[in-house]
Amino acid sequence: MKHLIAAALILGASTLALAQNPTADTAHKAHSEKSAKAKAKPSASRTEIKSTAKNMAAGVEAAEAALSPEELALADRVHTGRIPCELGAYVTVTADDKAPGYFNVVGKGFKYRMSPVASRTGALRLEDEKAGAVWIQIANKSMLMNQKLGQRLADECMSPEQAIVADSLRKNPAPSLLDAPATALAK
Template sequence: MKHLVLAACIGAFSLTTATAVMAQEPAKKTTSKKASTKKKAAAGTAAAAGAAAAVTPNGEKWQCELGNNLYIAGDMLRDEVLTVHWQGKDYKLPRQATVTGADRYYDARTGLDLVVIPSKAMLFNKNLGQRLADDCQSAAMQAGAAAPTQAGGLRAPATTPLLVTPPGGPTQVPEGAQQSAAPKQ
């Protein structure tokens, strides 16, 4: 009989203890979940801030319509690959040959396509089939200069006439050195 009373006491004690522990346990879990969620959110924010700080834009800033900006690093007159900083990431875009005279830099892997004409630059995403940025201009272009394109560097500037009298008037040729414009027969 002593064993039966002892077993009943132990059973009652363990039932009470288990109920108390189970009642406290969910509260501890939600508290720890909230704390771990806050820690993860803080760590994610810090990682995002660190990633944003790690990729600082370099190159020349080009302002686009709708408040977008892109940064172009490299010399458009001679470089075969430009680095374009767009939406917090750097992209290496190799030069592509064109028949229109526009400078085109396109990376098939990312789908980014930068087209530069003398008056503006446009950024496309060929994979999504959309224009990301339009009417992008550098500070010099906003002041009236043409884009520093390879095609533009091969042509005379539009503001300079092709036949210009040199400063100081026409060049004088000595009388004995003048040649006849008529062909010799």
């Protein structure tokens, strides 16, 4: 749906641009009419064209910014704030006040504008499609990866909530999938 709206706005902009450019056959006639109109009153100006283009660009941005209810529900689960990571690094995740569901993820040497994406695994994912960056948040840690560069930018990042879960897992580790269930050992 977003792409359909964006395509319609782009088509409208190109039609407007073509309507503003006279062909070579009528260039002289248009020029003389334009100078006559300029003396009487200003016609469609560059300012109008620029304003129309800005409005269309705003429409495209609004179409891209629209998130589904499912994505907005995912956004409510994102941990925000200054999140410490391994090796003394940190990542700051802040909600974008102007666009609900979007987040700014900033750290040393990077800044991304991300939105939630549904995941099959249950992990919470934020993505910046243009930059190829992905923030993955699971129960006990988060990590930031740049898929285009093939690099992990931050790992072992833990919000206070994630630190509690990580501590709990250290004290009471989950059973391994390779271990036999206790009932099988009793036989």
